[in-house]
Amino acid sequence: MSFTCSDCGKGFTRSSSLQRHQSVHTGERPFTCSVCGKGFTRSSHLQAHQSIHTGQKPFTCSYCGKGFTGSTDLLAHQSVHTGEKPFSCSDCGKGFSRSFSLQRHQRVHTGERPFTCSMCGKGFTRSGSLQTHLRFHTGEWPFTCSDCGKRFTRSSDLLAHQLVHTGKMLFSCSDCGKGFTRSFSLQRHQSVHTGEKPFTCSVCGKGFARSSHLQTHQSVHTGGKLFTRSDCGKGFTGSTDLLTHKRVHTGETV
Template sequence: MNTCDICNKNFTQKSSLVIHMRVHTGEKPFYCYQCGKVFARKDKLSIHKMIHTGEKPYSCDQCEKTFTTSNNLTRHKNIHTGEKPYSCDQCEKTFTTGSHLTEHKRIHTGEKPYSCDQCEKTFSTSSYLTSHKRIHTCNKPYSCDQCEKTFRTGSHLTLHKRIHTGEKPYSCDQCEKTFSTNSHLTSHKRIHTGEKPYSCDICEKTFSDKSTLTKHKRIHTGEKPYSCKLCDKHYTSSSALAYHKKSVKHLEILKSCNNTVPTSASISFIECEEVYIKEEIKEEEIFEEDPLSIQMRADNIDPLSIEM
């Protein structure tokens, strides 16, 4: 018997013990030459390489989705069967995988073990951290094939595409209204129930959704986080900034900059800074209220390799 002298776990083979010891040492000797990622096991590297090759040898016999591993396919099939064998012991929610249950439990514990090395923000999952880091780099690798818009995550692209398709898969069971996202449906249902779970800690006013509360609080703080980089004007909401940009005065300033229209590169820089501010403010709300991301991870296991 081969026993780990750190945690006393037993293994039948010495090679298994060697692999296990890397959990304690942090050693990752297997390197991907295409992206620089490192792995503790060779088989994990082989699976990872399929991201670069696009190879997905495992296909679902009930839909057209394909997967890089048989485990991912097995987990995906739970969507068709409706099976959710993992349940939370603090609430009634159930999940298709143990990893999703682990992530969910952090809502109750408040644990956020993943931290950004460029700012002080912390996150409950590594995928949320990866998405957040794109705010600092202004990287938006997911692009819409019907317009020029780009997005930080595959799930946000999927939500956007529903603007073009008009798809509204979430319907209210009390009226005939349909919605493009589950979070919008949840907010709508509060019209019927009268529920307003978000309250202002300054004036005690209550609201049906978190974003409205956030905007309301700016009345008390005087905060105007949305700014025009050309006019140096500041606004409390992104919609007010958008309205300003369409004003005659703003367009005149835009055209008069050095007697020429700014280059696309300078405009991109301006837009990038504005997106940074906007997404920094709304980021926590997006992460907390993005059920599609959770479902897509349930479908595809790896949220950074969106199975479209």
């Protein structure tokens, strides 16, 4: 017997898998962290997340000793050492260590953005990205640096920022030696050397290294102002421009 999602037509072999999948469409996250309030679709994801607060990392890489909060993260990490990426994109050939990473990547080619902001209409490929984006509208910055007091919308941004104080740069570019605090920042930087611009405007054909830059560019054609300041009503094409303008009202300096 198969179970099919009425929203997207995806099939599942178990009803429990279908129920879990439906949270992609409903946005429901019934498992909430008691420390920071972050929500999750699965209890196992909540348990793994809680180690961020406790610092516990029970799964250790036998190659380099790096610790992980979950066994899945450890298996994915080990591909860094083995080079194994069993899941390949049929469109561009890019390999991935996890099947869900491949599924998420394929949205680059299809343009699918199933998670939409109810306030400004901006679309996202990940539900987590939508949740983070919503904080730009609500003004919520729940993660604070204990060293300098700077606030962040995501715990990962806080952890990356704290390396500014420690001076650690965990990821280095093999072409120029530049260091980065995050692996995805290194991957994004490497497009400087390769010239790769995978995000293309369907109107004028201009290419971009980041999907966010493409979205901002598209407002040139539509005339849309995606981000609006509630105090004065002024509109901006990008969230960064909105945050910069916010300082006019708050008097905050960089």
